[in-house]
Amino acid sequence: MKGAWSEAYRLQGAVFPELAYEAIYAVRQGNLPPSIPPEELAPRSRRRATQSKALVAALLALLALGASALMRPDVRGLLAPGLPPVLYETALLGALLALELTLLWWTSLQILPTFLTSPIFPALESLPIDAEVLDRTTFLLFLRLFDLPAATALIVTPVAVGAALRSPLAGLAVLPGVASVIVLAFALSLATGRFVVRNVHGSPGGRSAAVRRWAYLLLWAIPAFALYATISAGPGVLGGISALAARGPAWALVALLASYPFAFAAGPALLASGPSSVFASGVVALAAVLVAIGAYALATFGAVRWLRSNLHAIASVRSATQLLDRPPGALGTHRPSLSVVVKDLRVASRTPAYAFLILLPVLDAMAIGLWTAASAPLPADTFRIAAAAVATAALVATFFGPAFFAIELVGYSYTRVLPLRETSLLAAKVGLVAGLYLIASGTVLAITLVHLFAPIDFALFVAAELPAVVAAALAELALLSRVARRRNLPIPNLYAGSWWTAGVAIPGVVVAGAPLVLYAFATGLGPLDSVARMAVLALAELAAAAGFSLLALRPRPR
Amino acid sequence: MEPPPDGAIPLALDRLVVRYGERVAVAGLSLTVRPGEIYGLLGSNGAGKSTTMKTVVGLLRPDEGTVRVFDHDPSGPGIEAKQLLGYVPETPLVFDALTPWEFLEFVAGVRRIPGPTASDRAQRYAEALRLTPELHQPIAVLSSGTRQKLLLLAALLHRPPLLVLDEPFHSLDPRSVRVAREMLREHVASGRGGVLLSTHTMEVAERLCDRVGILDHGRLVGEGRIDDLRAAGGGSLEGAFLRLTKEEAGVRAAVRSLGTG
Numbered sequence: 001m002k003g004a005w006s007e008a009y010r011l012q013g014a015v016f017p018e019l020a021y022e023a024i025y026a027v028r029q030g031n032l033p034p035s036i037p038p039e040e041l042a043p044r045s046r047r048r049a050t051q052s053k054a055l056v057a058a059l060l061a062l063l064a065l066g067a068s069a070l071m072r073p074d075v076r077g078l079l080a081p082g083l084p085p086v087l088y089e090t091a092l093l094g095a096l097l098a099l100e101l102t103l104l105w106w107t108s109l110q111i112l113p114t115f116l117t118s119p120i121f122p123a124l125e126s127l128p129i130d131a132e133v134l135d136r137t138t139f140l141l142f143l144r145l146f147d148l149p150a151a152t153a154l155i156v157t158p159v160a161v162g163a164a165l166r167s168p169l170a171g172l173a174v175l176p177g178v179a180s181v182i183v184l185a186f187a188l189s190l191a192t193g194r195f196v197v198r199n200v201h202g203s204p205g206g207r208s209a210a211v212r213r214w215a216y217l218l219l220w221a222i223p224a225f226a227l228y229a230t231i232s233a234g235p236g237v238l239g240g241i242s243a244l245a246a247r248g249p250a251w252a253l254v255a256l257l258a259s260y261p262f263a264f265a266a267g268p269a270l271l272a273s274g275p276s277s278v279f280a281s282g283v284v285a286l287a288a289v290l291v292a293i294g295a296y297a298l299a300t301f302g303a304v305r306w307l308r309s310n311l312h313a314i315a316s317v318r319s320a321t322q323l324l325d326r327p328p329g330a331l332g333t334h335r336p337s338l339s340v341v342v343k344d345l346r347v348a349s350r351t352p353a354y355a356f357l358i359l360l361p362v363l364d365a366m367a368i369g370l371w372t373a374a375s376a377p378l379p380a381d382t383f384r385i386a387a388a389a390v391a392t393a394a395l396v397a398t399f400f401g402p403a404f405f406a407i408e409l410v411g412y413s414y415t416r417v418l419p420l421r422e423t424s425l426l427a428a429k430v431g432l433v434a435g436l437y438l439i440a441s442g443t444v445l446a447i448t449l450v451h452l453f454a455p456i457d458f459a460l461f462v463a464a465e466l467p468a469v470v471a472a473a474l475a476e477l478a479l480l481s482r483v484a485r486r487r488n489l490p491i492p493n494l495y496a497g498s499w500w501t502a503g504v505a506i507p508g509v510v511v512a513g514a515p516l517v518l519y520a521f522a523t524g525l526g527p528l529d530s531v532a533r534m535a536v537l538a539l540a541e542l543a544a545a546a547g548f549s550l551l552a553l554r555p556r557p558r
Numbered sequence: 559m560e561p562p563p564d565g566a567i568p569l570a571l572d573r574l575v576v577r578y579g580e581r582v583a584v585a586g587l588s589l590t591v592r593p594g595e596i597y598g599l600l601g602s603n604g605a606g607k608s609t610t611m612k613t614v615v616g617l618l619r620p621d622e623g624t625v626r627v628f629d630h631d632p633s634g635p636g637i638e639a640k641q642l643l644g645y646v647p648e649t650p651l652v653f654d655a656l657t658p659w660e661f662l663e664f665v666a667g668v669r670r671i672p673g674p675t676a677s678d679r680a681q682r683y684a685e686a687l688r689l690t691p692e693l694h695q696p697i698a699v700l701s702s703g704t705r706q707k708l709l710l711l712a713a714l715l716h717r718p719p720l721l722v723l724d725e726p727f728h729s730l731d732p733r734s735v736r737v738a739r740e741m742l743r744e745h746v747a748s749g750r751g752g753v754l755l756s757t758h759t760m761e762v763a764e765r766l767c768d769r770v771g772i773l774d775h776g777r778l779v780g781e782g783r784i785d786d787l788r789a790a791g792g793g794s795l796e797g798a799f800l801r802l803t804k805e806e807a808g809v810r811a812a813v814r815s816l817g818t819g
Binding site: 037040117201202203204205206329330331332333334335336338339340342343346347348349350351413414416417418419420421422 | 578579580581615616617635637638640641643645647651652653655656657659660662663664665666667668669670671672673674676677680693694695696698699
């Protein structure tokens with residue numbers, strides 16, 4: 001038994017550099033390896049993989065430290081003055097665990113296509129290696145992709161919680177919850193990944209198949225959307241718990257505390273403060289939480305067993321192929337930039353990591369629209385509603401868009417042998433970002449129109465912000481293009497290229513956000529005047545971004 | 559796409575140097591592909607063939623020297639050279655997430671080929687290469703040989719005057735190799751276009767190429783018509799190859815060492 005683990009550990013050490021290389025340079029997807037000495041490729045891939053893991057680990061640490069800062073009594077007094085401390089702490093810890101779960105689920109989904117389609121597993125299978133050793137090697141390889149983030153969550157969360165609650169025991173009590181969310185995140189991502197590889201990768205061409213694919217891909221967007229929803233719905237949940245604590249019914253509060261992952265959060269909070277008067281039914285509530293923790297612990301144990309025994313089989317899953325007796329039909333050709341747009345949408349429909357970048361702004365817009373429409377009565381100022389909707393649509397489209405659309409500028413060497421001008425390529429990608437923004441803001445405003453019919457005001461606001469979104473996309477793509485050209489680094493995989501994606505998104509968000517900030521400061525002048533000023537700034541940004549793009553894309557002197 | 563003028567040289571490399579860091583992959587290579595000619599670039603693994611091909615199509619930039627495709631620079635900002643060439647890479651990696659038909663729509667769109675013309679050519683080439691049943695499957699699930707056929711089809715779709723083919727036959731079945739050979743012969747029959755083809759299979763070079771260049775450690779160590787090289791190699795192209803790359807003694811030693819085991 002011990003020998004199998006040590007052999008598996010030795011094997012994963014030999015194989016991991018290849019996995020890192022595939023993830024970072026995407027050579028299996030058609031990208032050229034960078035022009036550096038071959039002996040530097042493996043160390044550089046490992047370094048970049050470590051950097052990406054460090055970024056996710058830093059985010060997890062920030063979340064834990066942020067939650068512990070919010071646990072201070074003075075902050076609680078500001079955010080939820082009427083809520084008993086134990087419930088406030090449970091809510092915060094529950095939200096922290098939910099965020100850790102969704103962040104790990106989402107990031108593991110980014111790397112999963114590389115993992116599941118890697119040729120290293122067929123290569124290992126062809127060698128005389130014991131099946132048990134192979135299973136364990138796959139398990140260790142998967143764990144190694146997330147060792148740093150998982151270790152950070154396991155260490156920083158208890159320390160931060162223990163310090164915030166001034167109880168080392170409470171800090172230790174959060175450990176089972178953190179372990180459970182890590183295991184659940186990995187199990188969920190693998191189950192999602194297997195489903196998508198089976199049903200999406202091998203899906204044939206044609207419209208009905210495309211519709212089916214996009215429906216399946218909604219699954220992929222769930223963790224990212226859940227991450228966003230946990231952040232944006234946080235204050236609402238806190239308010240809901242306050243209302244339940246004040247007015248009941250008691251069973252609903254108990255049910256909430258026993259739900260996942262709040263049950264794991266209730267334990268440390270109770271250890272820190274002791275069962276308080278909030279648990280009116282005392283023993284029943286405590287028993288419910290304990291039973292829930294036991295059940296979730298069993299489920300976590302089951303998930304570990306499932307992961308260990310199925311990981312290798314999942315890594316070997318291949319998409320099904322079926323020969324279609326269908327006439328080729330006619331090739332529908334478009335002009336170059338539109339061809340790029342159509343191609344990108346088709347690639348996205350079979351590549352979950354990219355599909356979610358398109359789906360997220362649209363899902364987000366639908367959620368905001370429904371939330372706004374449901375929270376009647378609406379404010380009379382239509383521009384205030386439009387500002388909220390457009391700000392979210394613009395920032396989400398700007399933040400995520402280029403990561404997906406940069407695929408062409410940096411990867412897939414075949415496109416680089418086609419007679420495609422960089423300006424056509426840039427126009428196509430910017431057009432996609434603008435289209436995403438228009439669909440997202442249009443969706444939220446269309447839902448809102450049911451309650452507040454002011455289409456012209458809404459349209460004016462959307463149009464005033466549009467040049468800023470285009471400017472942000474132009475600036476981001478030109479920056480990415482320049483970085484990519486210099487370093488020959490693909491960014492088809494958000495996890496692998498997270499440094500660059502995050503780096504260029506910052507100026508993009510500033511450019512897209514500036515007119516909205518101006519509008520907020522100029523509201524005293526009246527809505528139309530403020531929108532006019534906003535439009536002028538957005539147009540000026542567009543002119544500046546166009547100039548910057550031309551400079552950035554200048555041919556490199558030899 | 560403007561057709562090149564009569565007699566224009568499809569491809570000219572002049573003292574081309576390409577490096578990967580300190581390692582020199584192509585060391586001062588000069589060669590010309592003449593109109594109506596299929597030029598074979600022969601070399602062992604790692605001789606610099608693929609690096610040369612990638613530089614010709616603009617994927618890599620020369621560190622020194624020049625590449626001219628009908629007198630255009632393929633690594634420059636213009637697209638003129640890329641309009642005039644078709645390329646089949648050594649590793650058939652393209653957009654795995656597209657079907658061949660979707661991929662051809664993309665290529666035809668970017669190359670501005672009218673829909674009916676592109677459809678007609680694509681269907682005829684697909685029939686000839688027996689690719690039709692796979693046209694609506696994702697490229698991800700296709701075999702290496704089928705991908706290679708698709709890339710050959712995509713390279714021919716705009717009838718380019720220069721074809722750059724990096725080991726184009728190594729995954730194809732014998733029937734497809736025969737069909738592809740005929741396609742290439744027909745392609746240069748007008749006397750205006752040219753083909754640069756890399757291979758380490760002597761039979762391919764002997765059956766298809768008008769002239770060959772032998773590449774060794776990034777340098778051209780021999781060049782000429784097949785018959786001339788054969789004569790210089792004691793009646794076989796393989797003999798000429800081994801002699802020019804100074805591998806004869808090494809081969810004999812390797813065979814001897816196998817015999818002792």
